Amino acid sequence: MDNDATAETIRNLECLVASLTELLDVQEKVVGEQSERLKQDEEALRESEERYRTLAEASPDQIFIIGKDDTMKYANIASQKMFRLPYDQVIGKSRKDLFPPAIADAQGILLQKVFETGEPIRKEEIIQFGKQEFWIDTSLVPLKDVTGTITAVLGVSRDITERKHMEAKLRENELRYRSLFEGAAEGILVADIETKKFLNANPAMCRMLGYSEGELTPLGIEDIHPKESLDYVMGEFMAQARGEKLMSTSIPLLRKDKTILYADISTTHIFIDGGMRNVGFFSDITERKRAEVALRESNDRFIAFIKEAAMRLKHPLEVVEENIATVVHDIERGEFESTNVSLGLKIQIKNLEQIRKNIIELNKAIVDHAGELSDASKKFLTE
Amino acid sequence: MKEHELYLIMSSPSEIRNKNIELIEKVLSENYNVLVITTNQPYDILKKNYEKNGILLDRIHFVDTVTKYAMGRDPQPAKNCRFINNPANLTDIGIAVTETLKNLDGKKVCLLFDSVNSMLIYISSQNITKFIHFVTNKLRLLNFTGIFLVVEKGLDPDVLVQLITFVDAVIDVDKIPEKAS
Numbered sequence: 001m002d003n004d005a006t007a008e009t010i011r012n013l014e015c016l017v018a019s020l021t022e023l024l025d026v027q028e029k030v031v032g033e034q035s036e037r038l039k040q041d042e043e044a045l046r047e048s049e050e051r052y053r054t055l056a057e058a059s060p061d062q063i064f065i066i067g068k069d070d071t072m073k074y075a076n077i078a079s080q081k082m083f084r085l086p087y088d089q090v091i092g093k094s095r096k097d098l099f100p101p102a103i104a105d106a107q108g109i110l111l112q113k114v115f116e117t118g119e120p121i122r123k124e125e126i127i128q129f130g131k132q133e134f135w136i137d138t139s140l141v142p143l144k145d146v147t148g149t150i151t152a153v154l155g156v157s158r159d160i161t162e163r164k165h166m167e168a169k170l171r172e173n174e175l176r177y178r179s180l181f182e183g184a185a186e187g188i189l190v191a192d193i194e195t196k197k198f199l200n201a202n203p204a205m206c207r208m209l210g211y212s213e214g215e216l217t218p219l220g221i222e223d224i225h226p227k228e229s230l231d232y233v234m235g236e237f238m239a240q241a242r243g244e245k246l247m248s249t250s251i252p253l254l255r256k257d258k259t260i261l262y263a264d265i266s267t268t269h270i271f272i273d274g275g276m277r278n279v280g281f282f283s284d285i286t287e288r289k290r291a292e293v294a295l296r297e298s299n300d301r302f303i304a305f306i307k308e309a310a311m312r313l314k315h316p317l318e319v320v321e322e323n324i325a326t327v328v329h330d331i332e333r334g335e336f337e338s339t340n341v342s343l344g345l346k347i348q349i350k351n352l353e354q355i356r357k358n359i360i361e362l363n364k365a366i367v368d369h370a371g372e373l374s375d376a377s378k379k380f381l382t383e
Numbered sequence: 384m385k386e387h388e389l390y391l392i393m394s395s396p397s398e399i400r401n402k403n404i405e406l407i408e409k410v411l412s413e414n415y416n417v418l419v420i421t422t423n424q425p426y427d428i429l430k431k432n433y434e435k436n437g438i439l440l441d442r443i444h445f446v447d448t449v450t451k452y453a454m455g456r457d458p459q460p461a462k463n464c465r466f467i468n469n470p471a472n473l474t475d476i477g478i479a480v481t482e483t484l485k486n487l488d489g490k491k492v493c494l495l496f497d498s499v500n501s502m503l504i505y506i507s508s509q510n511i512t513k514f515i516h517f518v519t520n521k522l523r524l525l526n527f528t529g530i531f532l533v534v535e536k537g538l539d540p541d542v543l544v545q546l547i548t549f550v551d552a553v554i555d556v557d558k559i560p561e562k563a564s
Contacts (some may be wrong), residue, residue: 308508310539312504312507315536315537319534343453
């Protein structure tokens, strides 16, 4: 009996060993598979890390990682260049030792905020490095572990000094040209060549026409010229748009209150805001035209005066001369009656009196329109 | 000269007196009754000159614009003459002309105006063209003949052109050969 029990025990042990061996085989297989997957994952992770490292190292932006202990955990080549330190002298160093104190303090505040809130921050600021000033655009992003705890902050900084300088330059130029546009004494009007609607008007143009800019810009060419001159004005506009003409003179314009003024318009055509535009420079010549009309009228009056003077002075004196000569002739030939001689001469005296009055009348007409005569001269001419 | 027509006669200043006499002789020879409007020579002197040239005055009427003005008082009345107080008094001249012509209605009448130039001493060229226009219209309405004496050199061309539009013909007597005496 004891042999049977022992054999049974041995058989059981053998079964157990076989089972265990089988189990071990399976486990070894599983471990092998897991080990293989682990290797693959490690490889993939390494490749990914390599890819991102290459990306970070190749970036012209400064990319760095700051740990919770405020030391530099990573700094790309661009960051190292900024610090002017090699990698091994940057990594592990306190952040405060890498930046000037004022900058380090400001950074510290931002970092603390990111660590506390878990929210990324972006900021543009001027920093002084050595003797130079730089505009830096910095983004700070929290890095979390698998539990969600923030372990570090990833920072990306970009030197935007050039862009800021260009922006400042553009603003300066814009301000300069806007000042010129706003301050010009001439009216300036920008019109779309195709639609013939206005896009911009400067204050001088608005004053000239009596509109605000808001009222003027929805209007077009047909709204600011008298209807009877529209065909001509359109022709001039298109000739200027084609570059065939630089200046159109004495163009009538219709103000908001429907009165007319006249302007000389010089034009340039330019491509702005996605389209071809005519930029017109308007010089109000209304006063000059009035002066021309006044001069023309003055000339006409002067000519009328000298014509009238010739008819009412020069020739009448000839008539008087002729009549007196006749009286003298009659006296010399003895063919006179004293009453007729007396009457004839009295008539010539009256004629001469009237001629003198005509001279005074014509002089008054001149004096009324002459601005620069002294009172004494006026009195002499008109009395 | 054609009846019912109006003429502008242009002469030199020295010849205008003689032309007056010649024209009177001519129109009388064509059986016109004449109305002389004189702004230069007084009635007495015209009458003497006409009589000296053998011109009868029975068919001549006068509107004298200078005698009363020169004398400063009413002259001796004359049967066939109306005296106006001032050559510039176009209203009274117009009335005198109208009334005289009315009295000659139905007859063959010629008006002689001596002269446009001497009237310019007293009124402006604008007013004289208006007055001449008034007289020519009246003559046309009455179918009368008219002669207006003018010294061409004494008138502005624009004024002369206007006067020419009021008449039917312009005659420059200085360009007509003189008749043998």
